[in-house]
Amino acid sequence: MSFEIPTEPAPTEDSLESALPLIEEPKEESELDPFLISQTILKLTVPIAAHRDVPEEAPSEATSVPVASTQVLEAMQRLVNMIKDLRSPKSGESPDVPQTPEALAPYLVEEAYDVLEAIQKNYFELPQSDSIGLVEGGDRWQSYFLISDLAPWLLWCIARSSHEVMRLLEGIPAKAFKLGQGWRTGIIRLVATLDAKIPGLFASLDLATFKVNQSLLPSDTMIQSDQYSAWQQPTWLAGLLPDLTQHITATTSSIEQFFAGAEVDALAPNHNWQSGLIQLQLGFEFIAADTTVFADFAEASDAEAAALLPPNATKAASLSSDSSHLQIKFTHSGWLEKYSTVLLQQQLASTIQQLPTFRAAGEKNRNLSSQSLIPLIVKDACNLVDLLQTSPALSSHSLQQEVELTALTHQLLWSFSRGAYEVMQLMGGIRVNLLQPECPWETGTLRLLASLNSKTPEQDWQLDITTGQPPQPHIFPLARDVIVQSHQSHWCERPDALEQLETKLMQVLEQAAPDLLLFLEGTDIEVLSENQQGEPGAIQLNVGFEFTPDLNYSASR
Numbered sequence: 001m002s003f004e005i006p007t008e009p010a011p012t013e014d015s016l017e018s019a020l021p022l023i024e025e026p027k028e029e030s031e032l033d034p035f036l037i038s039q040t041i042l043k044l045t046v047p048i049a050a051h052r053d054v055p056e057e058a059p060s061e062a063t064s065v066p067v068a069s070t071q072v073l074e075a076m077q078r079l080v081n082m083i084k085d086l087r088s089p090k091s092g093e094s095p096d097v098p099q100t101p102e103a104l105a106p107y108l109v110e111e112a113y114d115v116l117e118a119i120q121k122n123y124f125e126l127p128q129s130d131s132i133g134l135v136e137g138g139d140r141w142q143s144y145f146l147i148s149d150l151a152p153w154l155l156w157c158i159a160r161s162s163h164e165v166m167r168l169l170e171g172i173p174a175k176a177f178k179l180g181q182g183w184r185t186g187i188i189r190l191v192a193t194l195d196a197k198i199p200g201l202f203a204s205l206d207l208a209t210f211k212v213n214q215s216l217l218p219s220d221t222m223i224q225s226d227q228y229s230a231w232q233q234p235t236w237l238a239g240l241l242p243d244l245t246q247h248i249t250a251t252t253s254s255i256e257q258f259f260a261g262a263e264v265d266a267l268a269p270n271h272n273w274q275s276g277l278i279q280l281q282l283g284f285e286f287i288a289a290d291t292t293v294f295a296d297f298a299e300a301s302d303a304e305a306a307a308l309l310p311p312n313a314t315k316a317a318s319l320s321s322d323s324s325h326l327q328i329k330f331t332h333s334g335w336l337e338k339y340s341t342v343l344l345q346q347q348l349a350s351t352i353q354q355l356p357t358f359r360a361a362g363e364k365n366r367n368l369s370s371q372s373l374i375p376l377i378v379k380d381a382c383n384l385v386d387l388l389q390t391s392p393a394l395s396s397h398s399l400q401q402e403v404e405l406t407a408l409t410h411q412l413l414w415s416f417s418r419g420a421y422e423v424m425q426l427m428g429g430i431r432v433n434l435l436q437p438e439c440p441w442e443t444g445t446l447r448l449l450a451s452l453n454s455k456t457p458e459q460d461w462q463l464d465i466t467t468g469q470p471p472q473p474h475i476f477p478l479a480r481d482v483i484v485q486s487h488q489s490h491w492c493e494r495p496d497a498l499e500q501l502e503t504k505l506m507q508v509l510e511q512a513a514p515d516l517l518l519f520l521e522g523t524d525i526e527v528l529s530e531n532q533q534g535e536p537g538a539i540q541l542n543v544g545f546e547f548t549p550d551l552n553y554s555a556s557r
Contacts, residue, residue: 006173034210036268037203038148042278043514045263047142053476073345073356078350079111079381079420080344080388082434101379106216112377116370120130140490147194151207153421154258154280158192159253160418164228165190165244165410169208177222177234188223190244191216193283194258199265200277203408223284241282255280326461327402327528328454328539335523338382342515347388348502395535396545404526409465412519412541416450419512422491423448423505426545427466432486434547435495436479444476446484451544452519455526456537496544505543516541 086107087099103114141150168190175183191205191214195409203212219238225231230240249256258280267273328423330336417424426448435441451471452463464471482500486492491504522540529535 003301034205034212037205038146038151038210040147040196040198040201040266040268041144042147042150042264042266043144044141044257045265045275046257069118071118071121072115073348074349075111075115076381076384077344079108079115079377080348080385082108082111083269083381085386090431101375101382104382105375105378108378108381109374112381113370113375114352115377115381116373147196147205151194151205151210152425154194155192155207155422156254156417156424157252157255158190158248158282159414161248163414165248165412167410168228172223172225172227174223174286176217176288177224178218179220181291182289184286186224186286188217189285189287191283191285195281196266196276197279198268199274200271201266201268201274201276204281214285215445217286221286237284245282250468276413278537287498326405326454328408329402329526330523330527331526331535331536332524335518335521339515339518342518342535344388346515348539350386351384351387370537405452405454405461405463406468409463409468412450412452412516415466415513415516416448416509419508422489423508425489426501426505429548430486430488432483432492432547433495434549435483437481442549444547446486447546447548449544451542451545452539453542454525454537454539456535458535459527470548476549478545478547488492501545502543 001124083104101266117512140153155169159169169192170190171187173185174188175185176188177183192207193214194207196202201473204214205212206214217237220239221238222236223231223235245259249259258278261279263275264278265273265275370499386498413427417427426446427450429445429447431443433441433443434446434448447466449471450465452460452461452465462470476500480497480502482498483495484492484498484501485495491501509520519539519541520543523537523540525537526534527537
């Protein structure tokens with residue numbers, strides 16, 4: 001995702017004759033009840049699958065999305081690493097030699113041919129299992145559904161596009177400039193709204209808060225935040241949303257129809273069937289901390305902005321006081337090398353199919369010979385190296401330096417939830433019916449518990465990565481042969497053993513989040529306290545399930 005900062009200078013207050021308020025005055029409260037909107041039944045007039053683009057060489061399954069094969073990724077990784085080595089000051093090449101693709105091409109012929117051969121033999125492959133939810137899930141909206149069920153899926157599609165986007169949905173400290181007001185500190189939040197244009201139901205519903213007709217920042221606002229890579233320098237909001245939308249749809253194509261506008265038939269409580277349109281929109285909300293106005297960024301420190309983070313802005317921020325100050329340094333070189341390799345392959349997989357030469361070679365373009373494709377592959381690979389060096393995805397994953405425990409837990413939370421919508425549901429908890437041997441049926445909440453355990457000879461910390469708090473004792477110990485059933489999750493719509501949920505979870509991690517498998521293995525670390533004294537230790541991710549039964553409820557079958 002690329003953002004461009006306009007070249008025009010920032011406006012000054014002296015140059016303004018009039019100004020709009022940074023925070024719009026609230027509109028009159030809508031007479032529409034948000035609950036009424038959320039409980040409206042919808043049915044898409046045009047199925048999502050009809051809008052999907054599937055390469056001609058791909059099988060005809062509408063729900064399968066082709067991805068670059070393992071052979072292609074490994075070959076491209078070797079080429080990328082070779083380019084990095086040649087560009088390195090340690091390569092021995094004269095600094096006067098230009099680092100252009102043309103100058104590097106003679107040294108990369110063998111690696112480039114390997115890439116070409118891998119592309120032409122293994123252009124794409126399909127996800128190993130559609131049944132575990134690795135497909136984008138657009139097929140789940142082919143029948144009747146509630147807006148309240150659609151909302152969390154749309155938010156998941158947005159959040160899974162990147163860790164930074166997930167944090168934007170929660171809200172991050174920022175500074176905002178509005179004409180006539182100077183700079184102000186506060187919290188900026190990415191707002192996803194569903195515009196309902198249905199007779200009797202004209203409203204914009206904030207999918208996170210379920211409030212209607214929220215006021216958003218105008219496009220002539222300038223934003224700066226040290227917690228978002230594209231906003232390290234003052235950046236105008238105008239032009240950001242199209243790039244952000246494109247990035248989200250590139251990650252999850254089945255959301256594109258909702259951005260474009262989806263025709264629906266709707267039935268609201270106490271209303272007749274109506275035909276209309278629903279459309280997903282993105283905007284930004286800025287919550288000013290106070291009325292203090294800063295003439296320049298230098299007058300508002302980063303500490304002042306960070307102190308404005310509300311308690312619910314990010315779950316991972318609410319660590320216990322005993323561990324909130326901890327920093328982790330990963331010390332096992334072999335583990336770090338494997339981790340970096342996994343991340344690089346993930347980034348390659350998400351960007352490689354956008355390269356023009358990759359697409360041309362994969363489609364076996366008869367107008368391009370192998371000899372003519374080689375220099376083009378090298379050029380694409382050089383551009384890819386440049387992209388990877390500035391990638392926020394790789395930099396936010398970097399464990400080469402010290403990392404705060406709060407930031408690490410939040411990153412792991414995103415890695416878990418982005419793989420499949422069902423995993424995100426389990427992280428938050430789903431309503432289930434549960435039966436274990438020698439017990440009656442019970443109802444309650446089943447939740448995936450992923451905890452991060454860091455140990456040193458002196459101390460031992462356990463953190464639930466979803467809540468940022470130490471895990472609570474298991475209220476209801478669960479054996480693997482416990483039977484669970486839930487209407488809220490596709491994974492257990494029918495009664496099934498808990499071990500099957502565990503199997504599906506591990507399949508998702510293997511395919512969509514292999515970096516988490518390394519954390520499940522555990523590795524050596526050094527724990528740094530406030531005084532920066534290091535203490536050797538180990539860190540490991542543990543996964544299990546917890547069940548909270550409803551009080552005073554038990555039913556026989």
